[in-house]
Amino acid sequence: MNIQEALLEYCLRLGDNSLIIGHRMSEWCGHGPILEQDIALINIALDHIGQARNWLTLAGELEGMGRTEDDFAYKRDAHQFRNLLITELPNGNWGDTIMRCFLFDTFNFYLHQILQHSKHDGIAAIAEKSLKEINYHLKYSSEWVIRLGDGTDVSHKKMQNALDDLWMFTGEMFEADEVDNLMLEESIGADLQQIKEAWNDYVREVLEEATLKIPENNWFQKGGKQGRHTEYMGYILAEMQFLPRAYPDAVW
Amino acid sequence: MLSNEELEKEFQAKIDAEIKIEPKDWMPEAYRKTLIRQISQHAHSEVVGMLPEGNWITRAPSLRSKVILLAKVQDEAGHGLYLYSAAETLGVDREDLIEELHTGKAKYSSIFNYPTLTWADIGAIGWLVDGAAIANQVMLCRTSYGPYARAMVRICKEESFHQRQGYEIMLKMAKGTPEQKQMAQDALNRWWWPSLMMFGPPDDKSIHSAQSLKWKIKRQTNDELRQEFIDKTVKQAEYLGLTIPDPHLKWNEERQHYDFGPINWEEFYQVINGNGPCNRQRLKARIKAHEEGAWVREAAIAYAEKKQAKKTAA
Numbered sequence: 001m002n003i004q005e006a007l008l009e010y011c012l013r014l015g016d017n018s019l020i021i022g023h024r025m026s027e028w029c030g031h032g033p034i035l036e037q038d039i040a041l042i043n044i045a046l047d048h049i050g051q052a053r054n055w056l057t058l059a060g061e062l063e064g065m066g067r068t069e070d071d072f073a074y075k076r077d078a079h080q081f082r083n084l085l086i087t088e089l090p091n092g093n094w095g096d097t098i099m100r101c102f103l104f105d106t107f108n109f110y111l112h113q114i115l116q117h118s119k120h121d122g123i124a125a126i127a128e129k130s131l132k133e134i135n136y137h138l139k140y141s142s143e144w145v146i147r148l149g150d151g152t153d154v155s156h157k158k159m160q161n162a163l164d165d166l167w168m169f170t171g172e173m174f175e176a177d178e179v180d181n182l183m184l185e186e187s188i189g190a191d192l193q194q195i196k197e198a199w200n201d202y203v204r205e206v207l208e209e210a211t212l213k214i215p216e217n218n219w220f221q222k223g224g225k226q227g228r229h230t231e232y233m234g235y236i237l238a239e240m241q242f243l244p245r246a247y248p249d250a251v252w
Numbered sequence: 253m254l255s256n257e258e259l260e261k262e263f264q265a266k267i268d269a270e271i272k273i274e275p276k277d278w279m280p281e282a283y284r285k286t287l288i289r290q291i292s293q294h295a296h297s298e299v300v301g302m303l304p305e306g307n308w309i310t311r312a313p314s315l316r317s318k319v320i321l322l323a324k325v326q327d328e329a330g331h332g333l334y335l336y337s338a339a340e341t342l343g344v345d346r347e348d349l350i351e352e353l354h355t356g357k358a359k360y361s362s363i364f365n366y367p368t369l370t371w372a373d374i375g376a377i378g379w380l381v382d383g384a385a386i387a388n389q390v391m392l393c394r395t396s397y398g399p400y401a402r403a404m405v406r407i408c409k410e411e412s413f414h415q416r417q418g419y420e421i422m423l424k425m426a427k428g429t430p431e432q433k434q435m436a437q438d439a440l441n442r443w444w445w446p447s448l449m450m451f452g453p454p455d456d457k458s459i460h461s462a463q464s465l466k467w468k469i470k471r472q473t474n475d476e477l478r479q480e481f482i483d484k485t486v487k488q489a490e491y492l493g494l495t496i497p498d499p500h501l502k503w504n505e506e507r508q509h510y511d512f513g514p515i516n517w518e519e520f521y522q523v524i525n526g527n528g529p530c531n532r533q534r535l536k537a538r539i540k541a542h543e544e545g546a547w548v549r550e551a552a553i554a555y556a557e558k559k560q561a562k563k564t565a566a
């Protein structure tokens with residue numbers, strides 16, 4: 001793998017994470033527990049999809065084959081998507097969604113904090129712009145994890161259950177492969193080990209305040225970054241890509 | 253102290269002089285009730301209206317159109333919030349109003365009981381439904397109750413965006429492939445008549461109209477607004493190259509308005525009273541969201557109380 005190939009992969013990972021988690025969050029639209037939080041979740045979904053557009057557009061430029069953001073979003077099959085598995089899991093209840101956001105947002109925050117200083121100007125620019133939004137996402141999900149974890153007995157149980165369900169999908173975030181190593185060597189990408197430490201500290205701190213217990217399980221699921229997804233991914237794409245697939249000649 | 257009669261006279265004099273009524277001002281009980289009914293109905297419509305459009309968010313055919321639709325539905329949620337707040341200035345509780353929606357005691361705009369079957373429906377809703385809403389809401393910017401009028405000014409600005417965005421979708425589809433054009437025509441066929449019904453029953457059948465006009469809650473009649481909307485929309489349909497599904501539609505030189513065919517009011521009353529294609533599913537979706545969200549709301553309150561207790565103890 002050469003640097004150009006790794007760079008494209010790297011952008012797709014960033015773009016696909018945003019696109020797929022944004023898709024999941026947009027499913028809440030109109031169904032949230034209270035109007036104010038409906039609005040907040042739509043806001044965050046909007047941020048994610050906006051960020052996805054930036055990353056996928058950059059990916060198209062780097063590739064130089066004329067592919068657009070929509071070509072990447074609508075004309076790839078599941079094995080060509082590079083998002084983390086945690087982003088594609090179904091929403092579950094509102095607490096499950098918030099816990100997923102929290103675990104992912106923490107990672108995303110430290111990742112973008114490093115990427116804003118990337119040697120690659122395009123990556124640095126998008127990271128810097130996204131960071132303000134991600135900062136808000138993390139604040140929002142952290143506050144809700146604490147509120148629900150330390151709320152009522154019912155909410156505490158639901159949040160502990162959400163954490164137990166999601167924990168095995170967190171390890172993948174820090175698992176470096178050839179792409180990550182190459183990007184790190186070139187000072188383009190982030191050091192995942194460094195992120196892992198920061199992630200651990202912050203997640204522990206918030207979960208403690210939320211009175212939640214970190215699961216002991218240390219066996220992690222992985223594969224999303226390399227295109228091996230869960231069963232859920234195909235359904236996301238079947239829904240998301242329906243129109244462009246059914247009417248390939250149409251412009252929308 | 254002034255008698256009720258004198259107070260009412262004073263109140264009407266204020267209305268006639270175009271002075272806005274504010275929450276702390278004296279107002280006839282019937283005025284308050286009418287406003288609560290109308291504003292809460294309006295708020296419920298914004299919130300229920302999120303559902304038919306939300307139906308296409310995950311299937312929007314481009315990322316750009318997905319973002320526009322998400323932002324639009326978010327605006328509608330915001331409209332719901334402003335309007336619930338406006339209603340609360342009249343001494344009611346949002347939670348109680350929502351309860352009335354869920355038990356079927358309160359109504360919402362019948363238009364949202366129709367299904368969104370294709371992407372063109374998202375265009376048609378923006379163009380026609382937001383368009384009809386604007387006609388009504390522009391009038392309400394000058395309504396006599398201050399908080400309602402001010403909420404409407406904010407809302408109207410966003411609604412005109414929605415209409416433009418909806419029309420843009422229609423334009424793309426009407427000028428697109430034959431399949432797209434057909435979807436656009438089909439959407440117009442299905443949404444046209446229900447959009448005309450949004451203005452409410454004809455003036456001679458409208459039970460609340462006369463009093464609302466006198467109080468300047470409304471400033472134009474249902475039929476006037478409907479005519480205005482038709483006159484404006486016919487040209488827009490022509491530009492799209494689509495046919496409005498009304499064989500009686502014809503320019504009347506003498507009236508300087510379009511004549512149009514009879515509206516199926518039987519359908520309107522059936523849909524209002526629960527027999528539309530999606531009434532049950534819309535209401536169920538709202539109730540489900542509310543019930544499944546109860547633990548979240550309860551936890552938020554419990555947590556806030558814990559925090560408060562800690563603060564006072566410290």
Ligand SMILES: [Fe+2]
Pocket residue numbers: 298327328331407411
């Ligand atoms: Fe609205």
Ligand SMILES: [Fe+2]
Pocket residue numbers: 328382410411414
């Ligand atoms: Fe609107």
